[in-house]
Amino acid sequence: MGYDSVDEQQENRRIEQTEQHSNRPMSVNRSESVYIGDAKKMQNGFKIDDNDVIYKDVVIIGNGPSGICLSYMLAGNWPYYTGEPHPGDDMLTARLRFCTTNTGSEDRGDAHSDDVVAKNRRHCGKSGRIQGGGGLARSTRCKLECLSSGIEGRGGGRPLALLMDHLQHPCVDAGLDVASLLDWRSADEYPEHRVVDHVVLGKGQPGGAWQSMDPNVLTISLSRWMSLPDLDLRHWEKLIEAEQIQEPVLTTANIYTRPEELSVCKASSRISVGTVAAYYKDYVRRKGLKQYFRCGTTVTSVRSDSDSPESKGGYNWIVDGYENKSGKRFRYRCKRAVLATGTTDLSNHLGIPGEDTHPEWVTHDLNDLETRLGRLVSERGETDVGSTDEQMLPVLVVGAGLSAADAIMAARFRGIPVLHAFRNSSNEWGKETAERITISYDRLQWLPNSIYPEYHKVYEMMADGGTNYPLYKSLPGYTLVSLCENREDENMNTRRTVTFSAPDGQLHMFEVSVAAILIGYKPDLSYLEGNGIGLGKLADKPIDSKSNPIEIDDFTYEVIKAPTKGLYALGPLAGNNFVRFVLGGALGILAHILCTTTSERSVSRSREPIVS
Template sequence: MPHRRPSQYSSSEVSHQHPEISGVRTTNTVVVGNGPAALCLSYLLHGNIPFYDPVTHGPHPDPVLHKKLSKTLGKPLFYALDTPQQSERLTDHFPASNLSYSTQALPLNALLDTLQRPNADTELGEVKGRLRWEKWPQKSVEHMVLGSAPDAGGQWTEDPVSTNWDIGTLSYSEMFSLPGYTFPEHYRRLHKKLPPELVRPTRRDVSSYYAAYPRAVGIASAVYSNVYVKRISRNQGGFTVQVQRRKTGEIFVVLCRHLVLASGIFSYTIPPPPIFLPLLQRPKMQRSHTDGSSGGHNTVLVIGSGFTAADVILSTPPNKRIIHIYKWNPDRPSPLKGCHPQAYPEYAEIYRRMKLGTLGTSTQNPRSPHTEHPGSAPVMRDWETTYQGFPNAQVIAVSGDGKIKLLTIDEEVIEREITELKYCVGRRGSLGYLSTDLRKEVGALDVAWVSADTLRRRVETGVEVVPGVFVIGSLTGDSLVRYVAGACTYAAGKILKESEDRKALAAQHAGAAATATGKSPGSETPGSCVIS
């Protein structure tokens, strides 16, 4: 029976305690968000430099790509990605290639994906990455990763819709790996064995991996969790960032030269419409009394047709009844439709139930009495008696005692009594933390709802969307972790180069000043920025 347990194994062991910051501090780069993309960028900004490696496992299986990358062999990959045009030249053969490159992902993101995991979609066995990492500490750039999630890992450590932490993820385990410490390494630490091939790990294991990652690769001192970034505006030398600690409410200010937006597109759930207010405004006591699994009515109303709704259904104890309202449009099918019954049996089963609902047979002729959750014991649900699907139904009345009226597609009005509402019609990000001017600059006019499309056009022409502002992670429109490294590598290359140029200039000035005054040159903190 599914039940909720803490999301991680040993949160206190992995979270880093930072000395209190108060007042104002400066740093070279602020990264907003502490998800996988922010962690990947931090790894790079710590001076971990990627190189194309055609030696360890031989050249990349794409001979055209190998030829192109061979021109900058021995140089950091940043050289090959120096401008958007250069990265375009590296990838312009992808659409015609025999290798299966994603046609949806940004070519830059597909490039880093294939260098880390060549042929990942078609070959089993050991991942033979074609990147070599070298640690160049002198290249590191001072930065702060600031995220509201309670631990490193962003949305993987948050749970806005209360789902079961043991549900299998959509991606296979290797797709979660970031450079320097892979998911399989972490899995082996947790379970004393490597993950089986083609396993979909649990959300618990993935969140544990990202929470452990900063310590494992030595970036923990730059990662600040549990902090909200509130107001960012431009100043003369870069940006002013207001940060608030979630626990104490204390505010501090950070001045930085570069800003990286890594705040994702899944932080906020779309709230239920006002018709549900009578239900939502019920006193807490009453709700928790009737919501309990023993006694009373025990029916959850789930609204939504995607993975979040499906996860809620999978997380609902099998003795609870489910009323499921979902959109059904053959021209825009639910994303669950793409779930193969072998790879994703639990999602395929829910899709089947939804389809039966359109035939008016959702409660008849059940094929299987239970649903398997990868990574956990099967959950027994008697679909016949505990699930009712209502495609394209509308809720037309709701009262505070849990009684609702539904208008079905057959124009029938049905009354039901529910104890809980799970409204799962989508999640979005927000760029409300940018000043109005900055938001206008980056082209995000709607503050409240940021989706995969919001910054996509801008990012397609360059990850540095306006001078000094970079976009990485799911905000680029590529939401999967396997695609985070592309934009991160480009952004890191730019930031490291600018910082190096600045250091060289500062050294030159210091030398000139020393000659003029006869004093020895003073040293600026490496990588820190001077805010005028």
């Protein structure tokens, strides 16, 4: 995209020279440099004119937990190892102490680093905590590989995800509630922390998909696992309670700086989705990140462009989109783009006749099903709520995962009969769909009864087949063939029927009131060329968080098959499907940015002419 005038070209040359010779790289909104002072063209700090291009170092697509966590770290908040021993891994403790006490100028690439290390070691002497220059954020790839070696756990096997989970939640899988081994230091406390100019784009409020889920459903993960850096969710709940009753004893300061008092908070347990959504939104406010968030936007394109004049400054990526309310389009040019949109945007479909032609009674969304169930109860009459009307037409639920289990519980709670079809052999609904449902079914089967009693009860119902459970009938191994709607001639009533193929091949027809096909979700990568196909390990398959995540470098989270350097993937898109594992990816991206920008600045200095 060319410049609009000669003056703009001159202004941009001056900006480039300033960037190359400044001690701290800066990212400039070049359209603002021309139109500065024109407040009418600004809205929430952003240009809204279609012709404007905004320049950023990093653009994050997705404002869920992954995007929030990365934004917090890019804003200059870096993790440091406290120096306390890991209660379950002596070798990790030894590696941490070795790596953090041997941080020198080689990690920084400039003479200022010696002063920083000296300052941090003096701080260590006062607090008893080890603070290597830049902490974990300034770690080289070699150090990250060393620290991550030999760690076992969940999280898809990503070494950095496991490392940071071991530090943030020590021994959590063993049932222990140990304080975090990470201290978080801000750019205000440590001026040498680099603040990376970035923006976070999201369709809704901060929290991403968590803002659109049923707020009354309990999370699968324990509350502590849902926490973001430097503010335990349980501490946040206590803080909110204190603010609501205006209790002066509990202040923000002691919430943040005294994690050893975790015992004053309630024990870690499951928590409502609504509470988690409120926490993520409030986290952005409390941590001063609102200036980086541009919510209510839809990204339409993320592409590389290394041929235009603008790319000479390293701005090789273009992110296009529009504001949801106004429809005004925007464009960002950035040095790095991060894909963090999650994997629950689009529901999986079976691709059978009638599935997409009867939206008035066929749904793929749990929240929508809840609304329809409420409508059925209203039609039946409020006085009958809680009764067991087995003459009422059943609700069909297809699937064996957690959403399907929630749907079954919601229907039976309202006294509505359930017809439940789920896979029972490897050849049902096609191989890929069968694999997804098998994974969900196994997860449902092995959930501990003590923590997940409601899901365990649904599994018992599935295993029993409905013999001992009223309002429930299971169809294990049945294949849904079609969904039909017929109008009867006499009274013009609509008859909704579903047809199944039994394991023996015979067809069976059932009349239902509502059909809910809940067989999982997939990411919406329509903003990428070819919907992202080709970026996963299976080049010819769509991206799937479990079977085919985006292929990334384990320690930088760069997309390996991207056309140009500077594209990253974070969170479920990279196979880290739980909030507790997104911290490792955020650290990897931050460390890589700091390392590469330091190298670029060093090369730039070496090329400057020597003036005698």
